[in-house]
Amino acid sequence: MAPTVDYTATSDSAFTNSLEHAYFSSDKPTFFTNIGCPFAQRANLTLLEGNIPFHRVEIDLQNKPKWYNSEVNPRSKVPAFRDLGDEEILIESAILSEYLAEKYATSLIPATPKLRYLGRLLADVQSSAPPIYQLLKIKSDTPEGLAEENAVKAKLLASIKEFTAVLAQGSVEGPFFLGKNVTLPDLITIPILTRTVWLYEYFFGDKLVPDTPEFARFWTWFNALTERPSFKQSFPGVEKLAEGVIKRGFGYVRPGAEKKRQAAVPQAQPAAFAAA
Ligand SMILES: N[C@@H](CCC(=O)N[C@@H](CS)C(=O)NCC(=O)O)C(=O)O
Structure with a gap:
């Protein structure tokens, strides 16, 4: 099943979802998450409180897309994050949140x-x-x-x-x-x-x-x-x-x-x- 993708910012209207491959936004960092996951919420809160623009991709944890493991997180967990200008995927909620604050929102530190x-x-x-x-x-x-x-x-x-x-x-x-x-x-x-x-x-x-x-x-x-x-x-x-x-x-x-x-x-x- 395809992930639900919501548009957290209006400029994402050009987005088209791919069933075959992970979607990475080219004008914002991409945040792979699930609304029920407390670990993902750590990073989500950091993004929101830090006013960091991001593109949200909601992953259905009961029915993960095939590409999630291979193209996003080999640990198969949310959250995961791909920053702009960096192909590497960042994982682990506490470490990721610290990275986000250090890079974009130092007042949170x-x-x-x-x-x-x-x-x-x-x-x-x-x-x-x-x-x-x-x-x-x-x-x-x-x-x-x-x-x-x-x-x-x-x-x-x-x-x-x-x-x-x-x-x-x-x-x-x-x-x-x-x-x-x-x-x-x-x-x-x-x-x-x-x-x-x-x-x-x-x-x-x-x-x-x-x-x-x-x-x-x-x-x-x-x-x-x-x-x-x-x-x-x-x-x-x-x-x-x-x-x-x-x-x-x-x-x-x-x-x-x-x-x-x-x-x-x-x-x-x-x-x-x-x-x-
Ligand atoms: N240590 C990880 C834990 C993340 C985690 O356990 N995420 C759960 C959802 S709350 C998950 O993605 N589970 C999917 C699975 O195990 O298949 C972190 O802090 O990011």
Whole structure:
């Protein structure tokens, strides 16, 4: 199946899609992505926050075009990026985002070695936490399953506590990691944390991270980033993500969650794109 290609800028109207080969724009960098992928969203946020023009090629991960492996990314994953004036394809979301900021949007890079260190620490804390999918798929209808579920929940919450402490080291007030301006560590960490927080609410019906003073800095950060146009534009909506999780057997809605969810969760994020 051909990838869906959307035109993120009007000047792409001359584009014609090729079923046989990968399309590379000749007047903008080409970004191969998928709206549901948190790793791709890191780079997508960096492109948007850095005001970097790009041509977007949406890859259907369930039905990847044949050329994707051979002509774009031999690892067969999104994101991938081809810069203008360079035939080489750049991969790996965190490294790619750093490249994009260094080349096109240096204001996104924390200003001092100490702040860059803290930013990398923030990203490390986030990526050392168990993936939310590990929790969602545990069958908790046996005492062992329930114990396992509780252990993973505790690990996730402990990691968010640690994350909150590093946020406060960056800036006590925020709202962003380093204060009033968004920087790369915000963009690298928010995609996976939104999956963790919102999918937890969706599948369990209650909150992983309580609304208490202990987590106030976390919520300030989380709300400030998810309200930005860049986030809304690069996120498919919680329902779409949850649908994908259920369809692929990565998790199931816990009994009673739906009722609790309707009371506890104000609204899922609006879908940014029709197709996820
Ligand atoms: N370490 C990679 C991970 C990227 C990744 O796992 N992408 C997933 C989608 S979220 C993917 O393309 N999966 C396709 C596949 O494995 O077939 C990065 O940070 O860029």
